Amino acid sequence: MRPEVFASSLTIGLNDAERIAPVDISIFHADWVKQGIAAAGYRSRLYLTSTEFDPPGRKTLRVPHYRLTQESSDLVMQRFMSDEFAVEDILFLSALKLARSVARQRGRPQTVYMVGFDFAPAEGYSSRIDRDFAPHATDEREARISLQEFYFLNTLYFLQNSELTVKHVGNRAFSVLSPEELTRAVLGAGAGPERPHHRVSVIAELTTNHFGDRRRLERMIRSSAAAGADFVKLQKRDVESFYSAEQLASPYRSPFGPTFGDYRRALELSRDDFGFVDGLCKELGIGWFTSILDQPSFEFMLQFSPTVVKLPSTISEHTDYLDYVAANYRHGVVLSTGMTDQAYERWVLDTFTQCDRLYLMQANSAYPTPLSDCNVGVVRHYHRLSHSDSRIVPAYSSHDFGWKASVMAVAAGARMVEKHVKFGNTEWAHFDAVAVDLTTPKFKEYVDAIREAELIVGREEKQVNASEHHKYFRKAS
Template identity: 40%
Template sequence: MESFSTQIKNIFSKSKTDRVYVLGKGSSLGKIAKSRLEDGVVININDSERYYAGDIALVHSLWAYQSIKDNGFKAGCYISDKQMPESINSLQVPYSPDTYETTESYLFSAHGDELFISDFLFLSAIRLGVVMAKELNKKLDIYFLGFDFGSDSNTTLIQDFSGHSQQFRDAVLRTQEDTFIRIKSYIEAEVPSINLIHVGRKPYSDISIGLFNQGNFIDFVEHKSNNELYLSVKDKILAGIPMIVAELTNNHIGDEKRLRTMIRMAKDEGADIIKVQRRDVNTFYSEAELMRPYISPFGNTLGHYRRAVELTDDLFKVLIDECRKNEIFWFTSVLDKNSYDYILQYNLPLIKLPSTISNHRNYLKHVAETFDGDIVVSTGFTDKEYEDFVLNQFTSNNRLLYLLQCTSSYPAPPDACNIAVIRHYSEIRHERFPNIIPGYSSHDVGALASQMAISAGALMIEKHVKLGNLDWVHFDSVALDISKGELKSFIEEVRKAAVICGEKEKKIHIKEHHKYVPNKMNN
């Protein structure tokens, strides 16, 4: 049998990339396109070979061994602390138990170049990655797929043969997840020989499953510019396809990782556009308002809160970078002139003037006169007079004017949604202003009002999103929690409404048929 060093070199000689794919057993693994695994080296954890047999399998538990045996030993090579059958290409290595005291330095230093099997096999996979990188004298990108760290029926792809209770599995998985997060952070700072990349929809994920399947690996593809992405969005809208805007408001709370996660997850859940907000806190609010009591983790005044959660120069760079990587268009609400002047540096093809500033007429006129791009206007807390003002100010050139029906109530009750206004905007579009795009800014609960908005002609649906509950964040109560898949469900329902609406032209549909075929002789 070849030495393991030789086997590693042979395995990588057949690989088209320096990517390593480590396969867990979470249900997200089932969403991974198997064809994407063919260009790298695949490491199976336990019996994940039942989904896709890789080049190397790491095995520790007897139940996993039995499952693999029943499956017919499909992986190319097995590494285990147990002795495998002589007919199987395998390497027996020492067992190193995981303990609470196990530290990163122990994991990556004390063992030298030795391979070992631990209770948490993803640690063994990381260790193997470090050894392989050193053996090959190159940096490896190690992607973790199917590591959902959940054990219920909705999050486990392959049947669990361990015999452990659900309660025990949940406790183990929570501990594993905590360990994974800690080790991932350590590697980013201290282990230059490998990149550890989590694929999924966790807060610490680096790339979504959707982008992984598209081949959009981190920093390895040329991405479209924000303006190019908007042209694609615009073309779809003009073709009658409704676009969904994920409104982040300030739910990123000024945190880079949280902002990246929200962008990535919103795209993965089906959003077409990301929207943020920009306000100059010091001039938008009076000094008295900034001193008003407001309890948040950042202090006890509104000023403390607002200054902490606004996007800084650095966070705008993060926003641009993450939207570029995920190929999703972004734009922003601009609430004051200082913010408008600031945002011009980004050459945005679209900005929004929200309901909040509908009485700031001089500022709105200034934007109408100086901005060359398309504009979104929400009409919450306004009436016919504001509609006339907007139509007069923003339809004088060839721009698109997205006119969004909105009810400034959080949440908006059903009798306040006034979806019929969207039908009115559609009539204005067809009768007077063809560049108007009707839409709906949803502050209601559920998807029904947005579905009805689609039937009334809405081509842009805006919905607030959040990442978990933060009761001290404005509008958190009406936001959809992307960590629970609420945005995905909402978008699916809205898309369903668009399908049901169909086309305006009356014609015989291909799916139509008569229950009884008439007798041609009697016609």
């Protein structure tokens, strides 16, 4: 299920479900849940819990918790039909009760889609879950989860002719629609396939190597998606204000005309072009965002409701514009740190306080970057910063040759890596030496190397793996 499906709805998560997708309200009672929520970076706006819990920058409401016992099991549905709100051991009952309160406040019926409730522990976890914080043994977990199916069917009976219409999403006999059908219903027929979720996002940086040619642009996006990229990235600038009149009038040889201005204007994508990109990426199930170099372009791109934007190293000295974005944008900001130092880092951390994610992207602005200047150790520094500020996401922009530095960046903690790509070479365009040619297998090899590094790095917590066994055993005394 793609997270965008939940974007326009009131989303209620149970336990640490916010690790799978952002939710508006989380409900829990078990102490172990706090570890999972902290690992996710506190993504809910409100927490309803019976525990002592004070997450940074989030609201919490303390409510009573009723344990499920043999003696109290017949009271569960009685409480469900009452006006009292509490956290039940059967958590989805509390979520549905909250949804019923919302329906009454809104004065109209509500439809609830129950996603992720397969009631079958053997089905395993979401691909977005890389660690289970729950302490329960396997048998206990199976008993707890399987028991809930009985209460779910009982609840459907109780909610007949009520303010709520509950639709189970899954592949059970009582399911109303499948996850794929819900995705298509919300995002449209062109929603495309769900791509695997990875802890490290790989960005295919197209720059302007499409040369304003929509057919070439389409081939680059399709090739990037086929190679396994999570996002493609484009650029947007207002040519007339970004460059001086002298620069635009200077001689430049290209098929578009005799001046540099002719060349730069031809490379810029129009509103229709970006609409085409949006539709194609939805069809392919790949994300996209844009490096935005000036305020007019930033305001232009807002019409596409971007959930992430990039501010490249090129404009690190344009602090008026950076201030404007920091004050007017609340979503993810990817900020490349080429040609900057620690003073700039401090300024960024003091300025970008409103965005919900801040991707600090180590970069060197030499093309190509010498190996001695990659400084992947900076990624490790950003990783340490993320421990005290959950909004920070360590990242790396590769202007070096090949995949080695990017793989080392993943080992240092990078959760996003970016690689320039191109579609062959042309006689008239500048040769992009560091870009990987999408007409060859090289970008697929780059993505595969990142995925292998992601697998090898694994988790930071030391634990015994299923593949391990003792060769020697201690003798019993």
